[in-house]
Amino acid sequence: MSDLSAVKAALKNQAVETPSWAYGNSGTRFKVFAQAGVPRTPFEKLDDAATVHEFTGVTPAVSLHIPWDRVEDYAALAGYAGERGLRLGAVNSNTFQDDDYALGSICHPEASVRRKAVAHLLECVDILDATGSRNLKLWFADGTNYPGQDDIRERQDRLAEALQTVYARLGDDQRMLLEYKFFEPAFYATDVPDWGTAYAHCLKLGPKAQVVVDTGHHAPGTNIEFIVATLLREEKLGAFDFNSRFYADDDLMAGAADPFQLFRIMYEVVRGGGLTADVAFMLDQCHNIEAKIPAIIRSVMNVQEATAKALLVDRDALTAAQRSGDVLGANAVLMDAYNTDVRPLLAEVRTELGLDPDPVSAYHRSGRAAKTAAERVGGQQAGWGA
Ligand code: PSV
Ligand code: MN
């Protein structure tokens, strides 16, 4: 796309969903660091998400995590989101923080534990009904630590059966987003370790089941953009969990570790029609040592910059170079777009949206951080290590 007004329109329409857990305290398994002014309730997490939306203009939805965001009345939570100019997005299940799940949840060898896990997933669909959100996002910590610990194939059968039960409960407009992760917390065999496994289950389940690509969940060197291109081609790409990592899944700010990789991914999204298809663009991050709201704003800006560069690729020139076998020419077209400084373009887009062109500075100037720190005492842990 080289028509600048079309590029700007696409950037204005982009929506990035922020995760409720990124607003709470978090840490590693060694230590959770408390920060001043973090939200004490799911409602206050929405207040912080509204702040991010106020400064970025492109983050209207918030993903929930159950039970971390458990409330009495989910319709009231959705109503509160509406009052703050937001909507509730994906509901994330949690079948990994209960003693019963030491050997797995829906893949556990005992039927009673599997039933408990499935009941939780069904509760999450009830929450979708109450909030009006569409996306049930499933990530399973299931797996084994030692060869021989359990039957790999039978665990796949248990997984398929549980997913089928939940799939059957989905409403017409709801969908199941299945996330994979190549290792951790299981050290030997993870039950949904890669896109192939997630894809195979989703394909059998039907059109309401799609794959989530969490950018942090791949082995080093994995060509994630190839996975994205393939899933889009198969109409099975449901969502992204954007974050970055240097080693394992460390949920750093999207675009912080490898902005070039994020650009290559966004190019395949643009190329495959993913910007206008039904793909949810979500962040899945934790801000353990940095200030949370500015980190989330920065992450959103990083996604926007990668998107802008992807939109600027001269597709006609690229196709011509590719078809004529001009290896260096084709690579140069892509690199020209990547090496463009899109910050002035995005500043213009923000000004046209009535926003400050520099969201991070505007947030700092607003004095919001000091105000909320004074108002809120005793902030909530996001859930990790809770
Ligand atoms: C665990 O790896 C994880 O980061 C997954 O990516 C989920 O999406 C997220 O937690 C929330 O459950
Ligand atoms: Mn994730």
Ligand code: MN
């Ligand atoms: Mn993760």
